[in-house]
Amino acid sequence: MKELFVLAEHRQGELRDVTFEMLTKGMELSQKTNADLTAVLLGHNVQEFAKKLANHAKKVLIIDDARLENFNAEAYQRVLFHLISERKPSLTLVGHTAFGVDLAPSLATELNLPLATDCIDLKFEGEKLVVIRQVYGGKVNVKASLRKSDSYILTLRPATFEAQETKPQGGKIVKIASPLSEDITYKRFIEYFQPPAGEVDIATADIIVAIGRGIKDTENMLVVEKLAEALGGVLACSRPIVDKGWLPNDRQVGTSGKIVKPKLYIAIGISGQFQHISGMKNSDLIIAINKDSKAPIFRTADYGVVEDLFKVVPSLTDKILEEKH
């Protein structure tokens, strides 16, 4: 039977959520297309992961090699090239993560297999594989088809497909000998680096007031700071604010920043691109203030205000202070 590969992603001793999201989606697809859902696990001493994955897949292929302990796209590519050429899965799913974007395009090129990245949906229309992607910062969706092939590679956007608990699949764990012969010397993983933490931990805050590029100027941050203060919350931000050096990087919310889940998240002048959304969408209550009624943030927020932030925020601050007195 054809296989459908899901490439397991793990880091620092943990399987990453995107793996289970892909396995859930993969299960649905494999049933429709009559394929065996196969989790592919590369690493070193990862038996425990294999057991977990076996609950979610028909098969777990495990390639154990000390050189695969930490992610290195070059080593991963060699192993996967081997595996995919040999087993010709109908589809290989990879997370659209720092790991996936480093790996999938070169792998697809070497294999000469069509690839689509950052997909938010996919389905087979006959032989044809069709995907949905987002473009222009989430303002437009594209339906695209991949060049016909007997094997495809996709990277899936994290936190888009829901990981569901299924009854344990009791997948078979199959060990495969590592095809890596020599060491890879031209590119080496050295170490992880955790930038030092600042004095405020936004991840534990109950109330977050977050600002984005709409704030336009450092000077204007005062306006929002006052709101945060009035609410007893902390100030966080989207990435451009950190890029400009207006707030330290531990205040950044999103995929490359912090994942937060406060009771209240007020997004001000933030357009709501997925890298930001994935960091805050599980907040209990989300209020967005943006003057563009089409901003994607309104698709995540519970309440929206389509207005100039400079009008709304000061007035809101006043009202809150009044309320508190």
Add this chain to the structure above:
Amino acid sequence: MEELGAIKKLNFNVCMQCGKCTGSCPVFPKSKLNPRRLMLETAYLISPLTMHPPLNIYEKSEIWDCTTCSTCSYRCPREVEPMDVIIGLRGLLLEQGRVPSTLGDALEGVYKYGNPWGISRSKRSDWAQDLKVKYVSEGEKAELLYFVGCAAAYDSRAQEVARALVKNLNTLGIDFSILGNKETCCGNEVYSLGEKGLFEILVEKNLSLLDQYGINRILTTSPHCFNAFKNKYGKDLAVQHYTQYFADLIDKGKLKFPQRVEKVVTYQDPCFLGKHNDIYDEPRKIIESIPGIKLVELNLSRGRSVCCEGGGGRMWYDIPGERGRLAETRVKEAIDVGADILAVACPFCLLTFDDAVKTTGNEDKIQVMDIMELVAEALLSSNEQVI
């Protein structure tokens, strides 16, 4: 350094280092900005001699602290025009990309969207949507062009001034038009920031617009636009700031106020009307013609007036670590002279003072109003509601 060529033409070499400029510079007390010293350094920059310790002009970020208020140039006994030298130095830094990022963003905004806030062109005339105005861009001719300017077009508070001005013109039955979304930045701040190339582009664009629509007379909301058109476009344009235009109407007996405004009003001379263009009397004439108003002067007024810190690009740049804004001091002064209203005639003054009233917690003591808003109040027919 081609840019030095432009500076060389300036008059810095007659500077006698008397320090009058620095003494009068409103920014000097809170910044490293020292026009006298900069004149000396510029002289060194151009001469073959080197300074000790060696001078690196590119490290002098205080050059961006200047508000181009022109006080130094106004006071200098030798007609050195230190402000122009500073603008020249800005050009030098700018060519190296050594410009604070928020100012860079403002300049890019002007280049790409025709306004320093980088807001879409399609929103430029949103403020006028429900008002009666003619759009030259749509073939509606009028003899007078009202040039709105970026602040009044995009900033929500300043938009109220544009709206008041339009209502006043309509009340008086004056035929005028606007450029609508075709309007683009006048470039006054771009010039002040030393971005010569961009300024040239704007001049070219605006002149060709004026030409294309056969415009003969221009009226501006902002003293900054007025200054650019009058002094920097290299052409004899018939341009008036609205204070001149309305003072003229009063002189001709065409403007009478049906309402009384029982308020004590003081007035801030905007740098670009006063020191830059010697317009001191017209605004006062308008204020004093409104029945009921008592005009009191600030301690420092007319040529001695203190800058609001909104000019020279300072709307988009704060002096790092600065404390105590000039606008705050100014607001307190206005309260001290017993004014209920601090009247302004420039959108930047409006915005900086409005903010200062809030930061000093004086919302219940004083109100900032543009002269056009005062006029609108005094022009209201009795069946309309007073603000």
Add this chain to the structure above:
Amino acid sequence: MNVIVCVKHVPETAEAEIAIHESRKRIKTEDLVFDINEWDDYAVEEAVLLKEKLGGSVTAITVGSEDADSTLRKCLARGADKAVRLTDKAFEGSDSYAIAKILYKIIKDLPFDLILTGAQAGDDGCAQVGVVLAELLGIPHVTMVKKVESVEGHVKVNRELEGGLEEIVEAKLPVLLAVQTGINEPRYISIMGIRKAMKKEMKVLGLKDVGLTEEEVGESGSWITVEKMFIPPVEKEAEILTGGVDEIATKIVETLRAKGLI
């Protein structure tokens, strides 16, 4: 250090109204402002910083129509020495893979130690061109680069991972780095600078010059083909609070109070 930077000319859409073109295959761009892709701007700045430190040259390359010249000129003004624009009717409809092939054909014959690209483009968000290009050239690559240090024949780079974590990776030259925003502070480019840069060399090459056939580029040479574009369906929509500013503020305060947040 000879550096090649690949750049893209893209529309700015964060604050713009976007409409889909009648063909349903693209958006209407008439009213949009175009500029260099944000990530690429950081890449060019990084290239110039490296050149300023280590010497060498910087070449900017783009695949695009004549409009893209303004982006190349900006690169030249930023400090690139040469620019190349690859353009051909046949290139239309190319996806990231086809674009990477076009770039490959020209870059393989140029001398370089380092290739920089943006981590992704703000329009299609594919994040592929750099990595495919590196594979075609047979050189290593590192994506999501937040910091570059050059040591004797190597680069030591920080890669941005999820959750604020970084990893440090070492790679031998020549290498391709796809840079993330925030790696530096792109300097302001003055209009004078752009004018002066007009004097620098700018080459325009087509299909024949790069030595590809029509089948290898455009839709036929691509991995993916756009079938249609559409405005995302509304799955969940925020309840939009309306009224005057004060009214809105009052409504928010009421909601917060109801939820016990104030």
